[in-house]
Structures are given as structure tokens and as C-alpha cells.
Amino acid sequence: MRFPGVLSGANAIAIEDPLAHLPVSAIGEFRRNETIYGPGSAPNALFVVLAGKVKICRETADGRQVVMDVYQTDEFFGESSLLGAPLNELAVALDSVRVMYWNAKDIRELSRRRPELSLALMQLAVGRSLDFGNRIQSFSLEDIERRLVRALLRFAKRLGVPAANGGVEMIAFTHELISQYVGTSREIVTHYMNALRRKRCLDYSRKSIIVFERELKDLMEQGGLSA
Incomplete structure (x- = not known):
């Protein structure tokens, strides 16, 4: 699981992995751009991504x-199902996606x-609340x-992998x-994005963003593109 620690140093709290306490359950598959659940009704399950990426x-x-946000392998979404109330939320597969899911009623019982x-x-809920507060x-x-720069750095850290040219490559x-x-x-x-590419702070194509x-970070410390 990928969770930021709530505290660090001597006061660090061990972060529990929900997967360690959940049984194997049903699996669903979704095509690129397919809706997993939509607005007007709460998701009736808690999901974890097994493969692919999901946009909320x-x-x-x-x-x-x-x-x-965008979630990838081993990350959860649909936690609003635990509230049992309709939310104006949409979950969409960004590519071919496989998920495992647990009925909200079963989660409450477990x-x-x-x-x-x-x-x-x-x-999980507190960590995401802190992230949204920062946003x-x-x-x-x-x-x-x-x-924009903050978003690119965050996505690169969460979703990227090292590239041969020294950058971090992530989904396009x-x-x-x-x-x-x-x-x-x-x-x-x-x-x-074009201006940042001219400054050689990133590169992108239909395949990926580097x-x-x-x-x-240096560009921002120097005052940004207008400096």
C-alpha cells in the first residue's frame, strides 16, 4: 500500500494495510474510459486496484x-460507500483496469x-483528508x-518510474x-506544459510524460517561468 505516514520520527504511527485484514473477494474488469460507478448513487463497494489506473x-x-485523484495498483477507492449516502462522484478506468471489491455491508461487518x-x-481516510487539505x-x-508544477511532481512521485534520461516517467x-x-x-x-518542455523541465508524448x-523544483525556486 502507498500511504503517507501521519507522523514521523519518534512519534511515528504504524500504518496499517487494509489488504492485510481483508479476505480475497470478487474481481471486476473494466475497459479504458468505462465507468465503474457514477454520480447520483453511492458506490456500494470498497475497491482496490489490481491493475491499471482509475480516475475519481x-x-x-x-x-x-x-x-x-488518480489511483493505481494496491490503492483503494470507493470508501464513500461506507457512508451509505449518494455522492456526486464518478470513477472511470483510465486504461484496462482490474479491481477487487467488497460489499459495503461486508466491510462494516468485518x-x-x-x-x-x-x-x-x-x-486511509485521514491521510486523504490531509492531502485534500493541502490541495x-x-x-x-x-x-x-x-x-500545475505541484500536480506534476505529485503524480510523478506517486505514479512514475525512473526513466533512462534521469527523469521520472508516468502515464500520459x-x-x-x-x-x-x-x-x-x-x-x-x-x-x-509547452513552456515547461522548452525549459527542459519535462517532456511528453501520447505514450508518457517524463x-x-x-x-x-529549481525553476520554481527561481521564480517560475516569468522570472
């Missing part, structure tokens, strides 16, 4: 989509019998360029998806 979105009042599972799910702070204090997210995550238009993301982390 919510829709604004004016009909625009906001990407909440949690009563396995306190470690309850702790693991609570840690809201970024929306409040940072301009689009810095939000569309500029539309990135704009929905950053909170701007596709055209503005394309403008900044992020040069040190170069991106």
Missing part, C-alpha cells in the same frame, strides 16, 4: 468535472470483527503555474485531465 471525479454545479481493519480504513491550501495561495495524462485536477482550462495547461523533478 466530481461534478460542479455548472457541470464541469473536477478530478479528485470491521466489527477486526479492529485492525477499522484502524486501517480510518488511517485546498494550494488553490487558495498559489497561481496556476505553481499548482491528457491536458484535459490535468486541467480538471489543477482547476483551469485545457488551453492554459497546454500553454504551461518529469525532471530537480529542474522543475
